Amino acid sequence: MKTKTRRILALICVLMLLAAGLYALVWAKINLPPTYDGSKVNMNEVVDPNVEDLNGADGAAAIIVQKNLDEAYAANDVASVVFDFRGYDTLGESFILLTAIAGSFVILAISHREAGKEEEKDEV
Amino acid sequence: MKYKKGITQQNVIVKCGADKFLPFALIFGLYIILFGTVSPGGGFQGGVIVASSALLLYLGYGYKTASKAISSEALRVGESVGATLYVILGLGGIFVGSVFCRNIFYNIGPVGDLISGGTITFMSYAVGFKVLCGVGFLLLLLMGILAPDTDNEKEAKE
Incomplete structure (x- = not known):
């Protein structure tokens, strides 16, 4: 009850x-x-095709690098994405590592102890 | 697990190889952590490379020496310190008045310089330190399981 x-x-x-x-x-x-509704954004204002060369090999990449330098001032785009724009993601990944190590520590310690006990029994 | 007699004795060639490659592994991993924000690489990868040098020590000298040379207690503490440092650096953005993990004090050097990334660089170092300690601790743990039980019995008898 x-x-x-x-x-x-x-x-x-x-x-x-x-x-x-x-x-x-x-x-x-x-x-x-x-907070952000893409309806009023004019892409031609954000990326002006007359000023920036979109047809070249480095067109889009160069724009991304330039915008990232303006925003976060980091030379490596990937690093700025991982640690700045997606900081929560990295935090969660590092805590996954912490949890995995704690879990494996528990499992391995228990199995190790049990193996030791079994060997003792065999010897007796 | 039972080993034949003499198999725990380390091979001279493996020992010499571990001696030769250990400093290179350490320097390479620390280089990748240091230049994580301006080159391919980063904290995670460099940390794993540095931690793998513990495995070289194990291959060359066995579990006893490796566990004496590397303090597992310090590694356990270091992992928590790294995680806390990352969170504190991330909270810096909130204290400035922006969002979590915002890049603050970024105008501190020419673009492409080592510390030009600002907070990102130090966050990368924190993650590198954390992964170094965590994976190193995990490898020490696995070594302890893999190590022959004869060592432990001898220690217990002594």
Whole structure:
């Protein structure tokens, strides 16, 4: 009986959280102004085809490098993307490594200890 | 795991090879970490290369020497220090008034210079240090599993 009531309580809590999250989502969608809506952007203003050479071999790449230098002032585009524009991604990757090492440490330590115990039993 | 007698003794050729290649592996990995923001490479890759030099030490001298030469406790602490440094450097953008991981103080050198990347460079160093410590710790762990149990028994008896 106790476990059943606990489960029902937990279900109610989860449903309440879900409802609050959905309400927040709908509220944000209706009331908050959009941060970026591509409708009013004129691509010819961002990248002027008369000024910048789009037909050359390095056309688009040169524009990307120039825009990145203006934005982040890093010579390596990949580094600036990995550490600046997508910093959360790198953070998550490094924490994946941390978690993987912790998990393998636990598994290997347990298996090592169990192997030692089995050998002791065999010797006895 | 049981090994035949004498198989734990290290080969002279492998030992000499490890001696020769260990400094090169360390220098190459540290170079890749240092120049991660202005060249192909980066923190992750350089860290893994530096950590792989621990494997060379193991091949040349065995688990006992490798575990004595490399402090696993320091590696464990270093990984956390690297992760914390990355988060602190990322939070710098919020304190300036922009978003997380924003590149602050970037006008500090000509483009293509070593520290021209600003915060990105130091974040790359933090990630490199973290990966160096983490993968090094993992390799030490695997070495401990792979090492013959006779060493451990001898240590226990002593």
